[in-house]
Amino acid sequence: MADLMDYLDWRGDLTFSQSPFNEVDNLILAELSFVDLRGIAPGVGGGAGVPLRAAAERYFAAGRDKTLESSVLVPEQIPAMLEKMCCSARFGGLRVSCCEERLDEAREEQFAALAVELPDRTVYLSFRGTDDTLVGWKEDFNMALRDEVPSQLRAVDYVKRAAAQYEDWHLYLGGHSKGGNLAVYSAVNCGAAIQDRILAVYNNDGPGFRKTLLSREEHRRIADRIFTILPKSSVVGLLMEHEESFTVVDSTQVGILQHDGFSWCVLGPRFVRMDDLTGIETNDRSIREWVDSLDQPQRQQFTDALFEVLSASGATTLAELREQGVKSAAAMLKAMAGLDKETRKALDCAVGVLFIKSGAQSLLDDWKRESAKRRRKKAQRKEKEEL
Structure with missing residues (x-):
C-alpha cells in the first residue's frame, strides 16, 4: 500500500x-x-x-x-x-x-x-x-x-x-x-x-x-x-x-x-x-x-509524580532515557520506592504505556527487567526476615 x-x-x-x-x-x-x-x-x-x-x-x-x-x-x-x-x-x-x-x-x-x-x-x-x-x-x-x-x-x-x-x-x-x-x-x-x-x-x-x-x-x-x-x-x-x-x-x-x-x-x-x-x-x-475516573487534583498529582519519576535519571529527552538504558530504569524505580502501592501501580502502567507510545521498546524491556529484579530482591529479603 x-x-x-x-x-x-x-x-x-x-x-x-x-x-x-x-x-x-x-x-x-x-x-x-x-x-x-x-x-x-x-x-x-x-x-x-x-x-x-x-x-x-x-x-x-x-x-x-x-x-x-x-x-x-x-x-x-x-x-x-x-x-x-x-x-x-x-x-x-x-x-x-x-x-x-x-x-x-x-x-x-x-x-x-x-x-x-x-x-x-x-x-x-x-x-x-x-x-x-x-x-x-x-x-x-x-x-x-x-x-x-x-x-x-x-x-x-x-x-x-x-x-x-x-x-x-x-x-x-x-x-x-x-x-x-x-x-x-x-x-x-x-x-x-x-x-x-x-x-x-x-x-x-x-x-x-x-x-x-x-x-x-x-x-x-x-x-x-x-x-x-x-x-x-x-x-x-x-x-x-x-x-x-x-x-x-x-x-x-x-x-x-x-x-x-x-x-x-x-x-x-x-x-x-x-x-x-x-x-x-x-x-x-x-x-x-480512565480519564473520567480521576478528579482534577488526582490528575495533577499523578502527572507531577509521573514526570518526577521520568526525570529521576537527569535525562531531558526520551532519547536520553533510552541511551541510558538500565541506568534510567534503575533511577526511575528508585524514585518510585517511597510512593504508596496504588500510586506505584498506576505509575508503572503509565510509564509502560508512554514507552510503547514513543516506540522506546528497548527502554521498556530494561524497565521490566529492573522491576522484576527488584521484586526478586524484595521477596528474598522477606524470606530471610521470616527465617
Missing part, C-alpha cells in the same frame, strides 16, 4: 495548479514543521520566505538531518521526505517563513511552528507535534488537566502575528499529534476576522479538548472547517473530546505505531478510508473512562 513517500514519487511532478491542495499535502506540510529551520527560514516579521529547495540545501549542508536519527519519537523518514519535496515540482518552489521555536521547562512548554506559502496567496501554518523532550510530553498530559496550556496560548499569538504578515491571504492550519491540537485551538481563538480567512484546519491524530472549548460560540463558527484524521487504531487522537465527525484511515502499522503518519495509506490525492470503526470506538471508550 502506498504512503507519503510514494505520494511524493508519484504525484510530486504535479503542480498545485494541476492538482489542488489535498489532505495528503496537509500531512506532508504538518510533518515539515519537525525540520529545524531556525537560522534558515525567517521568523515572523523577519522578511520574505525562503524557497524550500534553497532551505533544504542549507539544512543538509549544516548536517542537521543527524538530529532526527537519535530521536525516539520524530519519524526518521523526515529528512528523506524533505529531500523528495525539494526535488519535486509540487513542493520545491514553495517558500517557508515564520519559523519559530520555544522550549521552556519552567513553563512546561514545547512549541514550534512554520509557515509554508502556497500558490494563489494561501499559506499553511504548520504546528509541530510533541518531540522527544520530557517537557513536551508533560505539556501533553497537562492538556487533560487544564482548559489551556502554554503552547496553546502561544499558538494563538503565532496565528495572529503570521496572519498579520500575510494580510489578505487565505490560511490553512494544521499539525500532527499535539500540533493538530494547537492548530484547532488557535483557529478557535484567533478572532472572527482571521477565522473568516481560514479555508481548513487539519488535526492529524492529535488529542482533542476539554468539553468547555467545544461548547463555545468561537468553536461553532469554524467547526465545519475542522478536519480530524485518525488512523484505524488511534489512541493519541481520541484523548479528550473531539468534533462529532472524523475520518478514519488505513495504516500499514499496528496498534499505537499507527500514530506515525508515514504509515498512513495513500491512494491518489486521498488517504485510504476505513469503514470498520470498532477499534476506534473501543479505544475511545476505555481512555475516556
Whole structure:
C-alpha cells in the first residue's frame, strides 16, 4: 500500500495548479514543521520566505538531518521526505517563513511552528507535534488537566502575528499529534476576522479538548472547517473530546505505531478510508473512562509524580532515557520506592504505556527487567526476615 513517500514519487511532478491542495499535502506540510529551520527560514516579521529547495540545501549542508536519527519519537523518514519535496515540482518552489521555536521547562512548554506559502496567496501554518523532550510530553498530559496550556496560548499569538504578515491571504492550519491540537485551538481563538480567512484546519491524530472549548460560540463558527484524521487504531487522537465527525484511515502499522503518519495509506490525492470503526470506538471508550475516573487534583498529582519519576535519571529527552538504558530504569524505580502501592501501580502502567507510545521498546524491556529484579530482591529479603 502506498504512503507519503510514494505520494511524493508519484504525484510530486504535479503542480498545485494541476492538482489542488489535498489532505495528503496537509500531512506532508504538518510533518515539515519537525525540520529545524531556525537560522534558515525567517521568523515572523523577519522578511520574505525562503524557497524550500534553497532551505533544504542549507539544512543538509549544516548536517542537521543527524538530529532526527537519535530521536525516539520524530519519524526518521523526515529528512528523506524533505529531500523528495525539494526535488519535486509540487513542493520545491514553495517558500517557508515564520519559523519559530520555544522550549521552556519552567513553563512546561514545547512549541514550534512554520509557515509554508502556497500558490494563489494561501499559506499553511504548520504546528509541530510533541518531540522527544520530557517537557513536551508533560505539556501533553497537562492538556487533560487544564482548559489551556502554554503552547496553546502561544499558538494563538503565532496565528495572529503570521496572519498579520500575510494580510489578505487565505490560511490553512494544521499539525500532527499535539500540533493538530494547537492548530484547532488557535483557529478557535484567533478572532472572527482571521477565522473568516481560514479555508481548513487539519488535526492529524492529535488529542482533542476539554468539553468547555467545544461548547463555545468561537468553536461553532469554524467547526465545519475542522478536519480530524485518525488512523484505524488511534489512541493519541481520541484523548479528550473531539468534533462529532472524523475520518478514519488505513495504516500499514499496528496498534499505537499507527500514530506515525508515514504509515498512513495513500491512494491518489486521498488517504485510504476505513469503514470498520470498532477499534476506534473501543479505544475511545476505555481512555475516556480512565480519564473520567480521576478528579482534577488526582490528575495533577499523578502527572507531577509521573514526570518526577521520568526525570529521576537527569535525562531531558526520551532519547536520553533510552541511551541510558538500565541506568534510567534503575533511577526511575528508585524514585518510585517511597510512593504508596496504588500510586506505584498506576505509575508503572503509565510509564509502560508512554514507552510503547514513543516506540522506546528497548527502554521498556530494561524497565521490566529492573522491576522484576527488584521484586526478586524484595521477596528474598522477606524470606530471610521470616527465617
